[in-house]
Amino acid sequence: MKTILITGATAGFGEAAARKFVVGGWRAIGTGRRGERLKALQDELGDNFLPLEIDMRDRDALEGLAKLDAPWGDIDLLLNNAGLAPPTDPLPATDWDRVETVIDTNITGLVALTRALLPQLIERKGQIINLSSVAATYPYKGGAVYAGTKAFVRQFSLDLRCDLAGTGVRVTSIEPGMAETEFTIVRTGGDKDASDKLYAGMDPMTADDLADLFWWIANLPPRLNINAVELMPVTQSWAGFAVNREG
Numbered sequence: 001m002k003t004i005l006i007t008g009a010t011a012g013f014g015e016a017a018a019r020k021f022v023v024g025g026w027r028a029i030g031t032g033r034r035g036e037r038l039k040a041l042q043d044e045l046g047d048n049f050l051p052l053e054i055d056m057r058d059r060d061a062l063e064g065l066a067k068l069d070a071p072w073g074d075i076d077l078l079l080n081n082a083g084l085a086p087p088t089d090p091l092p093a094t095d096w097d098r099v100e101t102v103i104d105t106n107i108t109g110l111v112a113l114t115r116a117l118l119p120q121l122i123e124r125k126g127q128i129i130n131l132s133s134v135a136a137t138y139p140y141k142g143g144a145v146y147a148g149t150k151a152f153v154r155q156f157s158l159d160l161r162c163d164l165a166g167t168g169v170r171v172t173s174i175e176p177g178m179a180e181t182e183f184t185i186v187r188t189g190g191d192k193d194a195s196d197k198l199y200a201g202m203d204p205m206t207a208d209d210l211a212d213l214f215w216w217i218a219n220l221p222p223r224l225n226i227n228a229v230e231l232m233p234v235t236q237s238w239a240g241f242a243v244n245r246e247g
């Protein structure tokens, strides 16, 4: 039986991935700050789901994930999914706490956890799937900090492959566009109406779409590395450059 470690399993992509992998016969370790949600997921999924209440900003706790007892310690796949965005306000108008939380979670936590798990992933010829975003490639107004963190994740994923040459460890950067989860509710500081409005009438991707993609990548032959996957709902595309003619 294989084991996946999913960061951010309390909502969205991570929660859907936990269901997909446990139902598919894997063991799943799920982390997040909301312990009651992890407990509910364990009640639903049973003994093959291990809930661990961990904040991505707690480096000691992240490093502890590399020292779990068997069978949980035999991690085959690290799904670096936990992440969030600050509001799309201009940077000077955005609370520093929000900015710092996003950078610490999306970048520092992800790197700390990956670094801690790499020795055992190398030993097991394991796999890493990192959540980047289309925001890593295509700029939009109010996206600077979030997009910057996701560009980091994309480049970190590609460069890590160079370090891991010859180890058999696979690394993938997933770069989704709009998917309806709690992402926009969190980004707007809890504004469910704003979130509903953003996704209204545009048939966004779902958390299950992403879980299906993770499952496909996890079950490919070990000779194959998917470097990066960029995906969007059919209804989302690009708006072109903005030109300011007033100087």
Ligand code: NDP
Pocket: 007, 008, 009, 010, 011, 012, 013, 014, 031, 032, 033, 034, 054, 055, 056, 057, 081, 082, 083, 084, 085, 105, 131, 132, 133, 134, 175, 176, 177, 178, 179, 180, 181, 182, 183, 184, 186
């Ligand atoms: P959700 O808001 O639905 O879920 C985010 C998850 O991340 C939650 O489980 C949350 O857990 C966890 N998380 C956030 N901050 C922390 C933290 N400091 N410590 C521990 N866990 C944390 O969002 P999505 O499922 O949509 O997002 C998952 C990933 O996909 C993110 O990295 C996001 O940037 C990325 N993404 C999302 C897109 C979208 O349109 N939805 C598109 C492209 C990329 P808790 O709050 O309980 O700690």
Ligand code: 8X3
Pocket: 132, 133, 134, 135, 176, 177, 178, 179
């Ligand atoms: C989130 C996708 O398009 O809202 O990463 O920036 S988008």
